[in-house]
Each structure stands twice: as C-alpha cells, then as structure tokens.
Amino acid sequence: MVYEKSYDIIVIGAGHAGCEAALASARMGCATLLLTINLDSIALLPCNCSIGGPAKAHLVREIDALGGEMGRNIDKSFTHIRMLNLSKGPAVQALRAQVDKKYYQMEMKHTLESQDRLDIKQAMVEEILCDETAVTGVRVQTGIEYRSRAVIVAAGTFLEGLIHIGETSFPAGRGGEVPSIGLAQNLKYLGFNLGRLKTGTPPRIDARTIDFSQGKIQESEDVPLPFSYTTGPISGRGRLSCWLMETNEQTHRIIRDNLHRSPLFSGRIKGTGPRYCPSIEDKVVRFPDKERHQIFLEREGWKTSEVYLQGLSSSLPEDVQIAAVHSVKGLEKAELMRPGYAIEYDFLLPVQLFPTLETKLIKGLYTAGQINGTSGYEEAAAQGIMAGINAAAAIKELPPLILLRSEAYIGVLVDDLVTKGTEEPYRMLTSRAEYRLILRQGNADLRLTEKGYRYGLIPEDRYQRFVIRREMIELETARLKETRLRPTGQVQRLLRDLGSERLGKAVSLADILKRPDMTYRRTATLDKDRPSLPPDVISETETEIKYEGYIEKQQQQVVQYQRLESRLVPEEIDYDAIPSLSREGREKLKNIRPVSVGQASRIAGLTPADITILIVYLEQQRLQALRQREKTS
Amino acid sequence: MERDTIAAVSTPPGEGALAIIRISGPGAIKIARSLFRAGSAGIVEKFESHRVYYGFILDLKDGKKIDEVFLTALLAPRSYTREDMIEISAHGGMQPVRQILQQALSAGARLAEPGEFTKRAFLNGRLDLAQAEAVMSVIKSRTEAGLKSAVSQLRGFLSRDIEELRREIIGLLALMEAEIDFPEDVEISEVYDKALDKVQGLIRKLDDLIASADRGRILQDGAALAIVGKPNVGKSSLLNRLLREARAIVTEIPGTTRDVLEAMVNIGGVPVRAFDTAGIRATTDMVERIGVERAREVILQADILLLVLDGSQPLTEEDCVLAVECAQKRTILVINKADLPPAVNEEALAEMMPGTPLLRISSLTGEGVTALEAEIAAILLGGEIVLERITVANIRQVEALVRATAALRTGREAILCGQPAEITAVDLHDAADALGEITGETTTDDVIDRIFSDFCIGK
Secondary structure: EEEEEEEEEEOOOHHHHHHHHHHHHHHOOEEEEEEEEEEEHHOOOOOEEEOOOOOHHHHHHHHOOOOOOOOHHHHHEEEEEEEHHHHHHOOOOOEEEEOHHHHHHHHHHHHHHOOOEEEEEEOOEEEEEOOOOOEEEEOOEEEEEEEEEEEEEOOOOEEEEEEEOEEEEEEEEOOOOOEEEEEHHHOOOOOOEEEEEEEEOOOOEEEHOOHHHHOOEEEOOOOOOOOOEEEEEEEEOOOEEEEEOOOOOOHHHHHHHHHHHHHHOOOOOEEEEOOOOOOOOHHHHOOOOOOOOOEEEEEEOOOOOOOEEEEEOOOHHHHHHHHHOOOOOOOOOOEEOOOOEEEEEEEEEEHHHHOEEEEEOOEEEEEEOOHHHHHHHHHHHHHHHHHHHHHHHHOOOOOOOOOOOOOOOHHHHHHHHHHHHOOOOEOOOOOHHHOOHHHHHHHHHHHHHHHHHOOOOOHHHHHHHHHHHHHHHHHHHHHHHOEEOOOHHHHHHHHHHOOOOOOOOOOOHHHHHOOOOOOHHHHHOOOOOOOOOOOOHHHHHHHHHOOOHHHHHHHHHHHHHHHHHOOEEEOOOOOHHHHOOHHHHHHHHHOOOOEEEHHHHOOOOOOOHHHHHHHHHHHHHHHHHHHHHHHHO | OOOOOEEOOOOOOOOOOOOEEEEEEHHHHHHHHEEEEEOOOOOOOOOOEEEEEEEEEEEOOOOOOEEEEEEEOOOOOOOOOOEEEEEEEEEOHHHHHHHHHHHHHHHHOOEEOOOOOHHHHHHHHOOHHHHHHHHHHHHHHHHHHOOOOOOOOHHHHHHHHHHHHHHHHHHHHHHHHHHHHOOOOOOOOOOOHHHHHHHHHHHHHHHHHHHHHHHHHHHHEEEEEEEEOOOOOOOOHHHHHHHHOOOOOOOOOOOOOOOOEEEEEEEEEEEEEEEEEOOOOOOOOOOOOHHHHHHHHHHHOOEEEEEEEOOOOOOOHHHHHHHHHOOOOOEEEEEEEOOOOOOOHHHHHHHHHOOOOOEEEOOOOOOOOOHHHHHHHHHHHHHHHHHHHHOOOOOOHHHHHHHHHHHHHHHHHHOOOOOOOOHHHHHHHHHHHHHHHEEEHHHHHHHHHHHHHOOOOOO
C-alpha cells in the first residue's frame, strides 16, 4: 500500500544523526518523515552519558553554529560539566558534559514533535525504493510504502547487529532492541559495499551498592560558556558528581584467567574495534605492565541509580564481569544492573559517498552517522545535520554545503570519511585537524553561522545577535591594536606592579597582550578606556590577538590548500582517457571520484605527478570546451 | 597564474662546460636582484627583458662571489612559462651550480617539481593544446627518473637516520597530542618538562645530519681531492696524468699555477673532483699569494689530500711544514719524479706522518700512477671517509632537513616562552612533515597510530 501523503525527505533512524537530519530538513522547508524502530528510543545514549571533550565539543559547537540541536539539548539536560585542556591553549579547550539520559531523550523528542513539517512514526524499514535514476521512497515491515524525493539512512549499529556477552551471542540493534536485517540485505542488493565493525559498552551498576568513600570525587565545575550560542547564563540546576576508582592486580588476574571465554580473543568477533575505546580485557592484554586502570563512575541521571563504569567496557561472560567489578575497591558489594557487551554491525564503506553524504550509486540516497563507520554521538549528529542540509538543498535547488577542512571539524570528518575511508570506528580527534588553531570552539559561530543563516537554519533574531557579537570582536580587536602605550613613568610603574617587563618604546595594547605573562584581564589597569564587553567577546578577542602570529601562519597554509580545493573535477570525467596516469593512481581516482583536485591530492597512494597530470588534463579539457564554444558562436 | 616562484638546474646533471639555472614566477626578478651583481654596475635595479647581463652571483650569507655568470631576464609574458623568468648561465662545475641554486632557494624560491616549468608553460597558455599530452608524459617520465635516483640516494644511512629522527619527533608529538585529545585518560605529567630536552637533542642530531649530508656529496658530486705540495714538484703534471689529458699548464717555472684548478675524474669508479692547487710557499708576489691562500682553503675542504714531493730533491723546511698541515687529513704521500735518481729521505717522512701510505710515481712516464689510483679508490670506497657515513643527499633533501631544524628551533622558543602545548605541537608537526617529505610519509596518521600504541587510552 502506498501512503497517501508524499514527502520530500525520509530519515531512517532517530538517533543523533537522524534527529539532526530531520530537523535540518524540516527547518529548511521540506516535508519530512522520521522513521524509528522504537519511538521511546529517540536520541538514546546507549553507551556513555558523556558528551563533548576535545574535538567532540568542537563538533557540537559547530552543529550549534549551523543551527543544529545537540548543543541546546545538552545545555537543557546536563548533570555535570567541565572545561578540559585549560592550560593547553585556546584551540584545544573543550567542554565536556554528562547528561541525564532520559531527560536528554525527552527534550529532543519534544523538540522534534514541536517542529513544523516533521512527521515522526514508529516503523522498521525493509527496503529502499528507487527507479532507474533516483531514490523514490521506502517500504516498511508492515507493507506500507512511503514516497519521497530523498532518503537519509541513519541506522546506527542496527544493520545485522550482533551482541556478544561471553559465550553468548544474539542478534540485536542495541542492548534490548531488535536489529534491522532486511535493510542491510537491501543495501547489499542495491550494490553497496558493506564492512563490519565492533564496539562495546561497560556494565552499569546500582549506586545504592557502591562505597563512594573509596573513590576520588570529581565535582562539576562552573564553566564560562554553554554548548549552545542560544543558551543564556547556565542556571543552578542540580549537579551530580563523578568518582574515580581503579582496577588492581586482582581485577587483572580475573580477566586474564578468563580470556579463553572472551569472544574477542576466541575469534568469534570478526569486526574491527576502536583503538581509542578498548575493552578492559584488551587493555590488560596489551599493557601487561600497568598495575591499574582508571574507572570513572558516572551517574546516568537524576532519577535513576544506574552508574556507568567508564573504562570497564567488556564482552566477558557476565559472571566474570561481576567478579571483576567486585575486585575493585569500593565496588565489593556492587550489584550489576546491566552487563557490558560488544556489538558487531555492518557499515557502509564511506568512500562510496560524495562530500555531501549522498551515495555515488543512487541519487537522492544519503547516509549519516555510525552507518558510515564513525563512532560517537557528536560525529553522528554532525553528519546528520550535513546530510539533512544537503538533501534539502538538492530539493530546493540550492548549492550543496561542503565544509572545508579549514572551516570546521565537520569538514575534516566528512573529508576523511569520503576520501580515505576508515578501518575502525572513526572518532574525531583534534590531531586530525591540520588547521587546529583556527578551528576553536570559541569561534564556531564566526566560522559557520553565516552559512547556517543562508540555508535558513538560523532565525533572524539569532542572526542579528551574532552580527553584533562579530562586530564587537572586530571593534575591540582594532581598538587594542590602535591604542598606543608610551613608556611614561606611570606606565612603567603599572607594568612593574604586574610583574611584567618595562617598555623600551611605545607599543600598542595588543603588543602588551601578546606577552606570554599577560591576559586581557591583567592589562585592565593599563587600559583606561576599556568598554564593558560580554565574556565570550573578550575571550575571542584575546585569543585572536595573543596567537595572531600562529593563526596567520595557518591562514597562509589555508590559502594554499583552498586553491587546490577550488579546482573542481567534473563529475563525468573519464579517467581512462587521461594518458600518463599511473595505473594505481587511475584505479584510486576511479574508485573515489574526487570532487576537487584538493580532495584528489589527499587520496592515499596518489603521487604528486598524478595530481599534476590531472591538473594539466583538466586545463586541456577546459580550453577545448572554450574553443568549441568560440567556434559555435 | 601560480603564486610562488620556482627554481631548478635545467641542464642535465653531471659535469659540463656550462650549466643553466632557471627561476620562474612572480619573485624571480627580486631574487635576481638580491643574488646578482653586474660586472660594472653592481646591483641591477631594473632588469630589461631579453637582455643578457654579465656579472657575479653572490653568497647571501657572506657576500662572497660564487661564480662568474651571464644572466638573462625574460619578463612576463615573453618567456617560456609566461611568468617572469631569470636564466643564469654558470660554469658547469657541480659545486658552483649547486651553490647558486641554493642561494636562489634561500632568497625565496622553491625547488621545482619534475616537469614544473613545462606545466606552467602549458597552464599559462604558452603551449599548444595538442602539446598537453606531451606535457603529461614529460611529467611522468621525469618523475619516474627522479624516483629512481631518489630511491638510490635514500639507500644507506641517510634514510635510516631521518626515519629515526622522524620517529622521535612523532613520539614526542604523540605524547603531547595524547594529552590534548585524551586529557582524562592519559596520566602524563612530565611531558612538558621532558619536551625541552628532547627538542634540544633532536636539533643537535639534525644539525649533525645536515653536516654529514654535506659530507655525503661524495657519491653524487664526487669526493674532493686536493693535490698539494711546494712549487714545481709536479702537481699539475700529476693532474694531467689523472685526467689523461693536458688541462693544467705545465712549465718548468715554479709557481705557474696561480689559482686552484678543478677537474672531474673517475678514479676506480668513484667520481672525484680533483683540485690542483698553487704550490704553497712564502711569496711576495700578490697574485701568487692569493693562490696560496686559496690552496689552503681547498686543503681544509678536501676529503683526501695528495701531498706531492720531488723525489729527486732532499726534503726542505717547506715540505715539513706542509706535512704537518696535511697530517690533519686523510693523506697519500706521493713521491714524484721517480724517473730521476732518488734523494728524498723517506724514513724521515714516515716518522713525520706515521701510517700514511707512500707511493713512488713518475708523472712524466706514468710509472706508478695506476697504483696511486688504486690507493685513492681504496681509501674513498673502503676507508673511513665513506664508511663513516654514506649520506648522499640532494638539495631537496637537505632543504627539508634545514626546514625541519628551523621548525624545531621555533618549537624550542615556544617551549621556553611558556606557550601552550597546541602551539609547540604546530612546530613539531612542521618538523615531522618536513622529514616526512623525504621519507614519503604523512604525519597525522602516524601520530594517531603512535598515540594508541604508546598509551592505554579508553573510556
């Protein structure tokens, strides 16, 4: 049966990718349908309750700057927050929050349900429908066919999901949920190349059975800025503390003695797991000299006594997990509420995607999130909003939104996926970003809000506030650069009081601020005409000035990089027609089909000579086309 | 239009009478202005297009003349690449050519990629459309040739040393990056204190490597061999013997050779740059004195010395002074004029220079020359000069090494100024990238791999 109403865009899956994709699509004016296997699992956080941290907080700030929802939703629901990396430089500082899992879900569901043009339905998609040219809709388990012009698949770990706990394995999408078998078969049938990955989660224990006095407490902090630019000053909602405990020799012995029962070591798990998130059995085997490993105890919410044991991810049999937990000082009497598990799932090799996240194989079909080989809520949400924007842009006949590596972590994420692919669950790291100094969480709006506004994702009033903030930063930066300080007796005295070097000649306030021992606040006495500015404006101005030299150096590199990026490769290019390409280079180019010379230059195994040959060929084609046109006109 | 300026030697490698260095791009004229002094007028403020200038290329560091050249300016668009171009026609000795190119690079040019002049000519519309395919195949073949020689150059110690240094930098970076990306997982506190020591150590090692890379010119440019001795012992005739042609002027008049002559010879398969020096003696003749000074410079730079003595004469004070000077270097004692009755005291020589090989030859008849050649080759190939470290580096590689050191020095500054980790990491990254250009590896993935293999990270 074909459903009477037809949509512009259908989103499959209502996890973090699906929610952002559906909201972006609907906000851009598209009639959108969001399908989920279980309406009670919208925006579920199946693993950690922690969001953010280096590179991940950056992603959240960028999603927010583009008009996405994740940042706002964290600000509504967090129970614990800290600013990490304060001493390591402004670009790598990062917020990290723990949220109330249920509250997070409820808030997101409420936001979705308040969104115009967005229908939300519970259904399991069995088949993606398409004609010879493009996608046409989906068919669900109950037989109904929904028509649409674009489909975004954000199926997470549900494709052929298989959970392992010790010697037991069973099909599941996540703990306690049914997997999606039909869709995985269907994607293979359509001609997609799927790979297999593995991830895992630790056991949850009952807070009432923990001896917290044995742990080191870690309180939530007061942080200067929220995740979202739309959030006002953070209110005094109740905070929950974390505790730090440790494994010991006995824990490790229990694990070692039971390795033969681990599906990871017996070879039953075939998928590749993430190196940055190893299970405790992996850590014990790989680092045998370490006498202890950290465990963070995190409360999963205000109204639950479930506690997440960060650092104790495991797929050992449940009895071994219990024994291992009990060996930890403070957890001797702990009751397990859910066992840890490993899950294997199918993913779509992401080199099959264009940088818009549209599949190269089927027009109008997009994929986003864990299905593309990433891990992490933030990585998923980032792809979700990009797929949503690009699918909607295609329908509205707007240019696609492709973020450059120099513009956003989102740009690095998408480019890495579609150009290099991934062999393990891909996690964003600040060290993946070559222009890290200019991709700060503090300037995410300066980098992206203009774009979000252009695509209709930023409401007018928010945009006006942004313009004012941008102007304030520009004006204050200019003022600090123009205000001169002369080496008068009074200035020298003030500098001495600050414990800073005397002036040799007249300098600007900006020069003083660049001294390593100086901050904006410390220079107040030297700056009598200082205007009163919001803290976020001050911190951005301060960073721009203090690190000006380094920032400029990166910006010069960016100019070089963008020149290659702006040399586009036509979609219909025939690589077999280019003489002189190396055989390997030709194969790689045919496989990846880069959109620009810049993207081509990042394909592993392509030599600089191949790139030069490609440039020359493109130029030849351009000239030929030009002559053709001259002749005909 | 490209925005940077490129430079390269356009004549084939090896010894030729002349060599041409080409510079192309918006900075070409500026570079010429800083390097070139016209024979008569000094600095040329404004180069006219298609005019040949006679003059000298200077060393930017000390202002010394490197070579006497003809320089042609070709202003855009009337040049091969349609950019501003400078063509420097220099003497074909490898040393001056290499030096001129290096000067152009330090003045702001970048070493051209294989086929890049042709690529620019094409992209700027200079070549016909039909020639595009030829351009592509030129790029391909030059790259392949370049790769082959790069591979052979990378054999041996250089690649191993560079890879080791690179690995050290990556290790240090991994430490910093792990702290940045996993602040709650990694328990490292002493990273930053150790970083300074490590960077210092790395700078020292790189400096050594650059010095030895320079020594490693041997296989590429040839080992430097200086023929020294007091006047009229037959140095020039020995050079002619080695060359199997008359290149140096030979007369009976002491002090005929006023300057240092350079010639390329193949001795037992080893390319050797042989320098015939002025006879070293105290002299009042101005010109001859300059020659003697330059001879002393050559001795300092040579890889191996041939100290030539007249076997038909007893040892003089001058011979003994020279022997002491030569004792600093790898030397072969050459007793010339074996065709005449011997008068030299060989035992006294052996005492003065213990362990130094001594050979009797006659450059007049050729007697003993083959044995001398065998000895030279043996020392160069099997001796400690080469065994010490065969580091054959081309300009591109040395340039990358220099850039890596410069980045590390900036990094050291950053640490000393108390800059945060992310700033220091930028410099370390630059250093690793520069070395990676030589070994053909990329930094980012290696750092990430290293983080996971070195540290136990996990949520």
